[in-house]
Amino acid sequence: MANFPSLERETITGFKKSIDSTFREFASNWGEWFTELLSPIHWLLIHFEKLLFATPWYIFLGLISLLLWKATQNWKLIIGFLISFILIGLVGMWDDTMRTLAIVIVSTLVCIVIGIPIGILMAKNNLAHKIILPILDLMQTIPSFVYLIPVVMLFGLGKIPGLIAISVFAIPPVIRFTNIGLREVDKDLKETAQALGLTPFHILRLVELSLARNVILGGINQTIMMALSMVVIASMIGVRGLGAQVLNSIGNGYLGLGVISGLSIVALAIIMDRAIQSHNKRHDKWRENK
Amino acid sequence: MKYIKTMISVMLISLISTFAKAADIKISELNWQSGSLIAYIDSYILKHGYGHDTEIVPGGIDATIESMLATGSPNIVGEMWISSLGDNALSALNDGTLISVTDDNGVIIGAGEGWFIPRDVAEKNGLNTIEDVLARPDLFPHPEDSSKGGIVICPEGWSCKQTNLNLFEAFDMEAKGWKVLEPGSSTGLNAHWEGSVTKGKGAFGYYWTPTSFVGRLDLVGPLSAEVGFAGDDNWTKCIASQTDELCADAQPSQWPSSKTGTIVTPGLDQAVNDYVSARTFEGSVITSMLVWMDANQATAEDSATYFLNTYPEIWSKWVTPEAATKITASLN
Numbered sequence A: 001m002a003n004f005p006s007l008e009r010e011t012i013t014g015f016k017k018s019i020d021s022t023f024r025e026f027a028s029n030w031g032e033w034f035t036e037l038l039s040p041i042h043w044l045l046i047h048f049e050k051l052l053f054a055t056p057w058y059i060f061l062g063l064i065s066l067l068l069w070k071a072t073q074n075w076k077l078i079i080g081f082l083i084s085f086i087l088i089g090l091v092g093m094w095d096d097t098m099r100t101l102a103i104v105i106v107s108t109l110v111c112i113v114i115g116i117p118i119g120i121l122m123a124k125n126n127l128a129h130k131i132i133l134p135i136l137d138l139m140q141t142i143p144s145f146v147y148l149i150p151v152v153m154l155f156g157l158g159k160i161p162g163l164i165a166i167s168v169f170a171i172p173p174v175i176r177f178t179n180i181g182l183r184e185v186d187k188d189l190k191e192t193a194q195a196l197g198l199t200p201f202h203i204l205r206l207v208e209l210s211l212a213r214n215v216i217l218g219g220i221n222q223t224i225m226m227a228l229s230m231v232v233i234a235s236m237i238g239v240r241g242l243g244a245q246v247l248n249s250i251g252n253g254y255l256g257l258g259v260i261s262g263l264s265i266v267a268l269a270i271i272m273d274r275a276i277q278s279h280n281k282r283h284d285k286w287r288e289n290k
Numbered sequence B: 001m002k003y004i005k006t007m008i009s010v011m012l013i014s015l016i017s018t019f020a021k022a023a024d025i026k027i028s029e030l031n032w033q034s035g036s037l038i039a040y041i042d043s044y045i046l047k048h049g050y051g052h053d054t055e056i057v058p059g060g061i062d063a064t065i066e067s068m069l070a071t072g073s074p075n076i077v078g079e080m081w082i083s084s085l086g087d088n089a090l091s092a093l094n095d096g097t098l099i100s101v102t103d104d105n106g107v108i109i110g111a112g113e114g115w116f117i118p119r120d121v122a123e124k125n126g127l128n129t130i131e132d133v134l135a136r137p138d139l140f141p142h143p144e145d146s147s148k149g150g151i152v153i154c155p156e157g158w159s160c161k162q163t164n165l166n167l168f169e170a171f172d173m174e175a176k177g178w179k180v181l182e183p184g185s186s187t188g189l190n191a192h193w194e195g196s197v198t199k200g201k202g203a204f205g206y207y208w209t210p211t212s213f214v215g216r217l218d219l220v221g222p223l224s225a226e227v228g229f230a231g232d233d234n235w236t237k238c239i240a241s242q243t244d245e246l247c248a249d250a251q252p253s254q255w256p257s258s259k260t261g262t263i264v265t266p267g268l269d270q271a272v273n274d275y276v277s278a279r280t281f282e283g284s285v286i287t288s289m290l291v292w293m294d295a296n297q298a299t300a301e302d303s304a305t306y307f308l309n310t311y312p313e314i315w316s317k318w319v320t321p322e323a324a325t326k327i328t329a330s331l332n
Helices: A009-037 A039-054 A057-072 A075-090 A094-124 A126-141 A144-155 A159-183 A187-195 A200-211 A213-229 A231-235 A242-252 A255-289 B002-019 B033-050 B061-071 B087-095 B119-125 B130-134 B160-170 B186-198 B212-217 B232-239 B270-278 B283-296 B300-310 B321-331
Strands: B025-030 B054-059 B076-081 B112-118 B149-152 B178-181 B205-209 B260-264
Touching: A009 A039, A009 A144, A009 B186, A039 A094, A039 A159, A057 A075, A057 A255, A075 A094, A075 A255, A094 A126, A094 A159, A094 A213, A094 A231, A094 A242, A094 A255, A126 A159, A144 A159, A144 A231, A144 B186, A159 A200, A159 A213, A159 A231, A187 A200, A200 A213, A213 A231, A213 A255, A231 A242, A242 A255, B025 B033, B025 B061, B033 B054, B033 B076, B033 B270, B033 B283, B033 B300, B033 B321, B054 B061, B061 B076, B061 B087, B076 B270, B112 B119, B112 B130, B149 B186, B149 B205, B160 B178, B160 B205, B160 B232, B186 B205, B186 B212, B205 B212, B212 B283, B260 B270, B283 B300, B300 B321
Parallel strands: B025 B054, B025 B076, B149 B178
Antiparallel strands: B076 B260, B112 B205
C-alpha cells in the first residue's frame, strides 16, 4: 500500500538501456567530429601548458608579480603570492600547480568567451532569460559524475573532457553576473546615450558593459573559484595536476600529500580572488576620484 | 607515512562499521562488480543459511586490509587479489593475524589482470603478444599527442598503477613511441574503454577479468609476453612493489595470472570457515553473472538473489544440507 505505483521493472530497465544504446550510437557517429571541433582549444591547452613548463620559475614569479602590480598596486598581495608559490615549489608541487593553472585559466577563458555573450542575450531578451535560467540551475546542480562518463566516451581521456566538465560547472556565474550587471544599468543613462545618437552596439560597449564591469568581474571571479573547485573531479577523467594528487592521497590514505596538494589549490584560489577584488577596488577609487 | 596511512584507512572503514549497529559478522564489499556481488552472496548465505547477523562494509583493497589488521574488522573479504597485497598484509597472512581460506585455484578460477586490446584490432593486425602490440603504437593513438601510442594504466590510488609504470619502463616503451594515459578514476578507465571500442578506435592497456565489461566490449587479454614471466622475485619485490618510486631493476614481464583468495580474520565459526573456503566460482559463471548485472543494471544485492535462484547446483555444494534447505526456503 505504501509503495508508489512505479512502472514495470522491465520498462524502466528498457528505458535506461535505450538511453545507453542511443548514446553509444551518437558517440560512435559524432565522437570524431566533436573532437575535431574542439581541437583548437586542445591545441591552446597543450601549448599554454608547455609555455608554463618552459618558463623558468624566477621569470614566472617576476612576470606574475609585475602583472599583479599593474592590476592592483597591492604589494601585500604580491608578497603573499611570492611566499605561497615559493612554498609550493619547495614541497615539489610546482609542475602540478602549472598543470592546474593551465587548465583553470583556459577553462575560464572559454567560460568568458561563451558566457558574456550569453549573459548579454539574457539581459536583452526576456524569452532567452526564461529559457536559459533553468538550464543554468541544471548545470550547477547536476552531479558532475553523471556527465563525466558521456564526456569521456565522446572525447576520450584527458584535457578536453576535463575542460568541458570544469566549464559546465563554472560557466553559470559569469552568465548570471553579466545578465544582472547589464539589467542594473540606469535606464536614464541608456536613454541619454541614445539621445546622443549612439548605436545600440556603442551603447552596449561604452555605457552598459563599462558600468557593469565590476559585477561582471565578480562573476568571472566566481567562475575561477568554481573552476578550481572542479580540478579534483576533472582529475577523475585523467587531467593531471593538483587534483590528481588529491585523488592519489585519497586513494592511498596519504594525509600529508592530501594536505599539501589541497592547500596548493587553496593558495591558487585565494591569490586569484584577492587579485580580482583588489583590482576592482582600485578601479572604483580611480573612478570616484575622477 | 605508513602510520598515517593506517590511521586514515581505519578512519574510513572502521568508523562506518563501529557506528552502525553491531553485527556479528562484517563482510567487506570491495568496490568492483564481482567483489561486490560475492559480498552480497556471502551475506545472504550466512544470514539465511547459518543465522548470522551480517553487515556489509564498503571499501577498497588497501583500506580494508589496513582496517582488518588494525581493528579485526571487517571479518571476511570475499575476493582479495593476493598479487596486489602489500608486505604487511602478506606477513599478517604468514603469522596468522589474517587467514587466507581459499585453495590455490582461487575464488574465481581463471581471474587475471593485465593488458588488453579489442579483439577486432588484435585479429585484423595479428597482434597476439605484448611485444606485437608494442611494435604498433600507431594503432593506439594517445589523445593528447597522436604521434604517440597511448597505454591506459590504473586509476589514482590503485596499487597496480605503479606496476604499470614499472612495466612501462621495463619494456622501454617511451623509446618505442608510447606515452602513459592516466584514467584518473575507475569511471575514467571504463569510459575510456567504452568510448574507444564504440568509436572503433584502438585502445590498449589495463583491465581485468572476469568482468562483464571484457565480455561486452570483446576485449582480449591479459596478453602474454614473448619474454614470459619475470619471476616471483622480480615481480613482487620490484615490478609490483608497493612503493611510490619506480623500481630501477624492473624486468619486462607478462602479468602473472592472479590468485584471488578469501581472507578472513581468526575466530570465525568452523561452519563459516567451511563455507567460505568451499565458495569458489568458475570464471565463466562469474562472467555470465556480471553480464546479467550489466544488462539489467542490477544492484549487487539483487544480483546475489538472482544468482542463488539461478544456480542452486553451484551454491548447494558450498553449504551444509541444512543450510541449503533454509536458504531455498528463504528464497521462495
